[in-house]
Amino acid sequence: MTDLLTRYNYDSFMPEKFEPWMNFASSPKTGTIAPDFPLWNLDQVPTRLSEIWSQHDYTIVEFGSFT
Amino acid sequence: MNAIADQYAGQNIGSIFLYTHEAHPGENYPYLTSMEQKFRHAHDLRDVLGVTRPILVDALDGACHRAYGSMPNMTWIFARSGLIVYKSDWTDAHSVENAIQYFAQIPQRRKAGERLAPFHVERLDYRNQERDQFYKALERNGPKAVEEFRKAFPMG
Numbered sequence: 001m002t003d004l005l006t007r008y009n010y011d012s013f014m015p016e017k018f019e020p021w022m023n024f025a026s027s028p029k030t031g032t033i034a035p036d037f038p039l040w041n042l043d044q045v046p047t048r049l050s051e052i053w054s055q056h057d058y059t060i061v062e063f064g065s066f067t
Numbered sequence: 068m069n070a071i072a073d074q075y076a077g078q079n080i081g082s083i084f085l086y087t088h089e090a091h092p093g094e095n096y097p098y099l100t101s102m103e104q105k106f107r108h109a110h111d112l113r114d115v116l117g118v119t120r121p122i123l124v125d126a127l128d129g130a131c132h133r134a135y136g137s138m139p140n141m142t143w144i145f146a147r148s149g150l151i152v153y154k155s156d157w158t159d160a161h162s163v164e165n166a167i168q169y170f171a172q173i174p175q176r177r178k179a180g181e182r183l184a185p186f187h188v189e190r191l192d193y194r195n196q197e198r199d200q201f202y203k204a205l206e207r208n209g210p211k212a213v214e215e216f217r218k219a220f221p222m223g
Binding site: 004005008009010011012013014015018021022023024025026027028029030031032033034035036037038039040041042044047049050052053054055056057058059060061062063064065066067 | 068078081087089090091093106109110111112115121122129130151154167170174185205212
């Protein structure tokens with residue numbers, strides 16, 4: 001688990017560190033039901049991705065970070 | 068993307084930002100080692116960068132991000148049922164708006180009695196690379212982020 005945390009939260013933008021994570025081609029397909037995961041809002045209150053997408057006809061989810 | 072969220076909120080379109088990991092860690096925003104730090108960075112996304120959409124934070128191991136392909140700035144659109152209707156390996160506001168304009172009228176078409184059946188489309192969209200803006204963002208992360216990007220992409 002520690003190894004996963006360290007590899008996922010890589011310390012430097014180097015191809016050997018970021019390229020292994022870029023797996024869009026094998027991500028879930030359109031027309032399938034999205035995998036659900038726990039998430040937290042900025043007040044650290046837990047929620048789930050499914051709770052988010054079930055609130056509207058359609059939900060746009062942008063993935064990213066400060067950097 | 069904030070503007071799209073505001074523009075389509077009245078048409079029952081939700082919009083969130085999902086905080087993942089630091090793609091270009093630098094001296095000012097280093098790689099993540101704790102959820103507390105991840106929440107601090109996510110707050111800065113709102114307070115410094117001005118993201119007005121609800122921000123949700125993934126687990127420290129990026130369980131959600133990894134399941135969706137781990138691209139640094141991708142966008143997905145889900146129907147209320149959880150059906151994946153759009154996925155893009157990069158976020159481009161024009162592409163997203165084009166898609167959401169299409170999807171926003173699906174409920175009305177169904178209410179009007181149209182019998183709609185899904186089908187798959189593949190399309191190659193184009194984005195503006197906005198290199199100056201990108202490098203300014205890297206500088207905000209710290210000199211390390213700029214140096215590492217230049218080293219990884221010398222022609223970038």
